[in-house]
Amino acid sequence: WKRRYFKLRGRTLYYAKDSKSLIFDEVDLSDASVAETSTKNVNNSFTVITPFRKLMLCAESRKEMEDWISALKSVQKWESYEASQFNMEHFSGMHNWYACSHARPTFCNVCREALPGVTSHGLSCEVCKFKAHKRCAVRSTNNCKWTTLASIGNDIIEDEDGVSMPHQWLEGNLPVSAKCVVCDRACGSVRRLQDWRCLWCKAIVHSSCKEQLGKICPLGQCKVSIIPPTALNSIDSDGFWKAMSPSCSSPLLVLVNSKSGDNQGVKFLRKFRQLLNPAQVFDLMNGGPQLGLRLFQKFETFRILVCGGDGSVGWVLSELDKMQLHKQCQLGVLPLGTGNDLARVLGWGGLCDDDAQLLQILEKLERATTKMLDRWSIMTYEVPTKNTPVIIKEEEPLDCPLQVHFLYFAWSYNSNEFLCGTVNDFVAEVGKAYERVTENKEEADAMAKKCAMLNEKLDSLVRALGEEADAQLVPPGSQPPEQEGEAGGPDAPGMPRPFRSREQLMLRANSLKKALRQIIEQAEKVVDEQNRHTQVQRMSSSSSIKRGSSEDLKEAESRLNTVSLTSTAPAVLEKTNSCNILAPSSDESVQCTEKCVMNNYFGIGLDAKISLEFNNKRDEHPKKCSSRTKNMMWYGVLGTKELLQKTYKNLEQRVQLECDGVPISLPSLQGLAVLNIPSYAGGINFWGGTKEDNNFGAPSFDDKKLEVVAVFGSMQMAMSRVINIQHHRIAQCRQVKITIKGDEGVPVQVDGEAWVQPPGIVQILHKNRAQMLTRDRNFESTLKLWEDKRKYESCRSARPRLNSQQSMEYLTEEECAQVHQLGLVADSLINRIREVATTHKVVEQELAHAVNASAAVLSEAFPSKPSSPECLSRSTAVEIVNSSKHLFVHVCMLVCVLQQLEAPQEEELLSTLNSLSAELIKLEDIHWICPSMHCTEEVRVVISMIKQHSNNTWPLT
Numbered sequence: 001w002k003r004r005y006f007k008l009r010g011r012t013l014y015y016a017k018d019s020k021s022l023i024f025d026e027v028d029l030s031d032a033s034v035a036e037t038s039t040k041n042v043n044n045s046f047t048v049i050t051p052f053r054k055l056m057l058c059a060e061s062r063k064e065m066e067d068w069i070s071a072l073k074s075v076q077k078w079e080s081y082e083a084s085q086f087n088m089e090h091f092s093g094m095h096n097w098y099a100c101s102h103a104r105p106t107f108c109n110v111c112r113e114a115l116p117g118v119t120s121h122g123l124s125c126e127v128c129k130f131k132a133h134k135r136c137a138v139r140s141t142n143n144c145k146w147t148t149l150a151s152i153g154n155d156i157i158e159d160e161d162g163v164s165m166p167h168q169w170l171e172g173n174l175p176v177s178a179k180c181v182v183c184d185r186a187c188g189s190v191r192r193l194q195d196w197r198c199l200w201c202k203a204i205v206h207s208s209c210k211e212q213l214g215k216i217c218p219l220g221q222c223k224v225s226i227i228p229p230t231a232l233n234s235i236d237s238d239g240f241w242k243a244m245s246p247s248c249s250s251p252l253l254v255l256v257n258s259k260s261g262d263n264q265g266v267k268f269l270r271k272f273r274q275l276l277n278p279a280q281v282f283d284l285m286n287g288g289p290q291l292g293l294r295l296f297q298k299f300e301t302f303r304i305l306v307c308g309g310d311g312s313v314g315w316v317l318s319e320l321d322k323m324q325l326h327k328q329c330q331l332g333v334l335p336l337g338t339g340n341d342l343a344r345v346l347g348w349g350g351l352c353d354d355d356a357q358l359l360q361i362l363e364k365l366e367r368a369t370t371k372m373l374d375r376w377s378i379m380t381y382e383v384p385t386k387n388t389p390v391i392i393k394e395e396e397p398l399d400c401p402l403q404v405h406f407l408y409f410a411w412s413y414n415s416n417e418f419l420c421g422t423v424n425d426f427v428a429e430v431g432k433a434y435e436r437v438t439e440n441k442e443e444a445d446a447m448a449k450k451c452a453m454l455n456e457k458l459d460s461l462v463r464a465l466g467e468e469a470d471a472q473l474v475p476p477g478s479q480p481p482e483q484e485g486e487a488g489g490p491d492a493p494g495m496p497r498p499f500r501s502r503e504q505l506m507l508r509a510n511s512l513k514k515a516l517r518q519i520i521e522q523a524e525k526v527v528d529e530q531n532r533h534t535q536v537q538r539m540s541s542s543s544s545i546k547r548g549s550s551e552d553l554k555e556a557e558s559r560l561n562t563v564s565l566t567s568t569a570p571a572v573l574e575k576t577n578s579c580n581i582l583a584p585s586s587d588e589s590v591q592c593t594e595k596c597v598m599n600n601y602f603g604i605g606l607d608a609k610i611s612l613e614f615n616n617k618r619d620e621h622p623k624k625c626s627s628r629t630k631n632m633m634w635y636g637v638l639g640t641k642e643l644l645q646k647t648y649k650n651l652e653q654r655v656q657l658e659c660d661g662v663p664i665s666l667p668s669l670q671g672l673a674v675l676n677i678p679s680y681a682g683g684i685n686f687w688g689g690t691k692e693d694n695n696f697g698a699p700s701f702d703d704k705k706l707e708v709v710a711v712f713g714s715m716q717m718a719m720s721r722v723i724n725i726q727h728h729r730i731a732q733c734r735q736v737k738i739t740i741k742g743d744e745g746v747p748v749q750v751d752g753e754a755w756v757q758p759p760g761i762v763q764i765l766h767k768n769r770a771q772m773l774t775r776d777r778n779f780e781s782t783l784k785l786w787e788d789k790r791k792y793e794s795c796r797s798a799r800p801r802l803n804s805q806q807s808m809e810y811l812t813e814e815e816c817a818q819v820h821q822l823g824l825v826a827d828s829l830i831n832r833i834r835e836v837a838t839t840h841k842v843v844e845q846e847l848a849h850a851v852n853a854s855a856a857v858l859s860e861a862f863p864s865k866p867s868s869p870e871c872l873s874r875s876t877a878v879e880i881v882n883s884s885k886h887l888f889v890h891v892c893m894l895v896c897v898l899q900q901l902e903a904p905q906e907e908e909l910l911s912t913l914n915s916l917s918a919e920l921i922k923l924e925d926i927h928w929i930c931p932s933m934h935c936t937e938e939v940r941v942v943i944s945m946i947k948q949h950s951n952n953t954w955p956l957t
């Protein structure tokens with residue numbers, strides 16, 4: 001027997017020489033069984049049997065042994081401890097198998113035999129690309145890409161400087177053109193498992209050359225962002241890994257919302273795990289931001305990359321609030337899905353859906369600069385009334401960071417009919433309203449057609465939803481399918497129902513959404529008109545709403561409880577911001593409480609329409625995304641209904657606005673928007689303009705100031721996409737207070753989340769600031785330009801020379817005309833550049849040298865421009881060609897990184913460049929110029945380089 005130190009964490013049993021050991025061996029207990037060794041068992045020994053190994057252990061006393069056995073057995077009942085379990089799986093080293101075919105011969109990493117079939121069918125690990133037969137997968141050890149120090153095991157390099165990271169080699173199945181980093185010769189084989197690839201630095205070596213390569217892994221291209229497994233070596237008391245090590249310069253925590261952008265997130269998740277340490281990449285949908293943040297919180301500073309929509313970013317930010325990590329970390333955004341206003345203003349664009357770009361994205365993130373983002377508390381106070389509408393009461397019990405509002409509730413399956421009815425009512429009502437008002441026959445017809453189409457789509461969606469509901473409602477052989485008649489529609493009952501794929505549902509919902517939107521757009525006009533004359537009766541559907549909503553709240557609450565159970569750290573407790581403010585008309589002091597936090601914008605009145613319409617942000621929070629299509633239906637239908645029946649004309653009579661304590665008298669308006677960032681609901685700059693003027697400073701998200709604007713109608717919203725309108729600006733201030741008068745609520749929205757706020761007070765106060773990573777395009781382009789120049793210059797051959805006899809010869813008439821033509825085009829390029837340079841400093845700086853040089857050559861060769869020269873010496877011709885080529889290359893590179901020229905200017909420049917490239921290529925015909933100067937090749941090299949940079953939008957041919 002040998003004495004060892006054991007600890008049990010989650011589903012893993014760790015052991016080492018003593019408690020201070022750096023390296024622990026581990027046994028995964030997922031499928032383990034425990035048994036006493038013999039019936040007599042005099043030495044208190046017992047055995048742990050897993051699919052992979054058998055471990056014989058011996059305890060000091062009978063009592064101790066029994067404790068261990070019961071502890072090990074309890075692991076099997078671990079399910080309830082969800083977060084921690086995830087934490088353990090994350091670090092277990094298990095492969096993430098998926099079945100796939102391979103285009104080339106591929107070999108099993110377990111038994112070394114070829115995978116069967118022409119297409120080598122078998123299992124592949126999506127993180128490390130380990131290959132296996134299906135039958136061999138069980139025999140593969142948990143040797144996926146390392147995550148922690150312990151997982152490196154015996155390969156660890158230990159010397160006087162401490163521990164360092166070795167290469168992690170995976171054998172064989174190398175790419176076609178693989179080359180050995182040591183000897184630079186071809187590597188790998190299609191006949192057997194042969195030669196090696198490092199999962200971290202991606203180096204490839206021959207088996208025979210492996211010894212010659214240094215032992216320490218340099219981690220490769222993503223070095224700066226990778227957390228080496230050597231940095232993860234301690235577990236805190238509740239089973240969570242804690243990272244602490246100075247060895248990584250700028251650790252990056254990647255939080256991916258796998259549901260964002262119709263589940264696009266999944267491929268980003270996979271790709272990030274391949275590029276980085278799998279332990280630094282988390283799925284927000286699997287445990288939320290907390291797991292990752294806990295892992296990272298011991299780092300003095302770190303970066304976070306959130307891949308998802310604005311909703312995901314808000315979620316992570318509110319978790320940072322709770323854990324008080326704002327000082328330690330900077331947050332960057334990779335926008336997935338739609339409507340990413342925050343990502344847009346931070347310079348990351350509105351959408352990224354190309355997972356092939358991840359290396360470049362990581363690079364951009366390394367070059368990003370930090371800016372502060374103001375964050376604002378939305379404080380509310382509700383006037384207690386005798387008969388508060390039922391709806392409002394329901395949002396109170398929920399105390400989660402992102403408020404669930406009354407319009408959000410999961411589809412309760414027995415309300416199929418209700419939904420159907422609501423939409424039908426809606427369609428009928430719109431139809432009727434339309435008939436009444438419009439005299440235009442054509443328009444009415446178009447509308448009727450659309451209504452019919454909508455109805456059809458609705459039917460099929462509801463049918464699909466019904467099927468899904470049934471599939472979920474009726475687990476094999478339990479409940480009698482009682483609801484089938486109600487929900488099933490024309491489908492034959494009694495048949496086993498196929499489970500509809502989400503995609504199919506999504507498609508249907510999307511086309512329905514489109515149809516609805518078209519109708520709403522048309523109907524809106526009409527109903528506006530109609531509202532002038534008549535008050536449309538409000539339909540009361542609140543009783544049904546109440547039912548669904550309260551059910552959901554219960555569910556959400558219970559889930560909330562599970563979350564708080566697992567978060568045992570006291571610092572995580574939510575702090576509610578409270579403040580005392582004075583009601584405007586009386587001395588009575590009222591207490592406002594923080595309802596939510598605003599990162600982007602706040603809207604009240606008509607503006608809420610935008611978010612009530614159709615909004616994808618539902619995806620961004622797991623509590624809300626359980627049934628996306630269903631939510632969207634409710635959200636869209638009810639939201640629009642509300643608006644159709646009650647446009648918020650004359651909002652000024654229902655609310656009172658105070659900016660920095662000064663009451664503002666409002667013009668007749670339909671809504672108010674309060675902006676922190678200059679992008680609204682999918683990219684509108686609502687403030688209009690980004691510069692300061694006589695009345696207001698430049699809007700900015702780090703000035704502790706808000707911009708308040710009036711919303712007059714949907715026309716204005718549409719217009720502000722096209723032009724800058726400014727007459728609607730109300731104020732720029734540090735605090736906003738809105739009093740809702742009367743006894744009816746008004747729709748409000750914060751960052752796209754909408755609800756009806758009952759009468760009372762809404763205050764917007766500065767809360768804190770978060771450090772955001774913003775893309776600095778100027779810095780990026782300068783760097784790129786510099787790199788490109790270096791690349792070009794290094795591959796450029798020495799200056800061509802003619803021998804002395806050649807250089808004195810004169811050109812033929814034909815040649816002369818050709819060179820002259822080139823000169824003319826070059827000259828017009830020079831003129832274009834000079835025009836552009838007057839407005840763009842960069843152009844002047846970057847091109848002055850090339851322009852001047854080529855201008856000098858041209859003016860010497862053609863002293864009087866219009867006349868064609870009678871004679872040109874070959875050496876002059878070479879100089880002209882050379883300087884033109886030089887100019888061409890430089891201009892091309894600048895234009896492709898500049899990306900800020902106005903359209904007409906850019907077009908002119910591009911067409912001139914195009915003709916110049918044509919002229920240069922034509923020189924191929926002159927036998928003595930081109931071979932020595934490689935014009936054609938160089939021009940082509942430059943063009944292909946540029947095409948790569950500008951994503952093939954470059955018009956050069």
Ligand SMILES: [Zn+2]
Binds near residue numbers: 108109110111112
């Ligand atoms: Zn095999």
Ligand SMILES: [Zn+2]
Binds near residue numbers: 094125127128130
């Ligand atoms: Zn793997």
Ligand SMILES: [Zn+2]
Binds near residue numbers: 168
């Ligand atoms: Zn390596």
Ligand SMILES: [Zn+2]
Binds near residue numbers: 180208
């Ligand atoms: Zn080699």
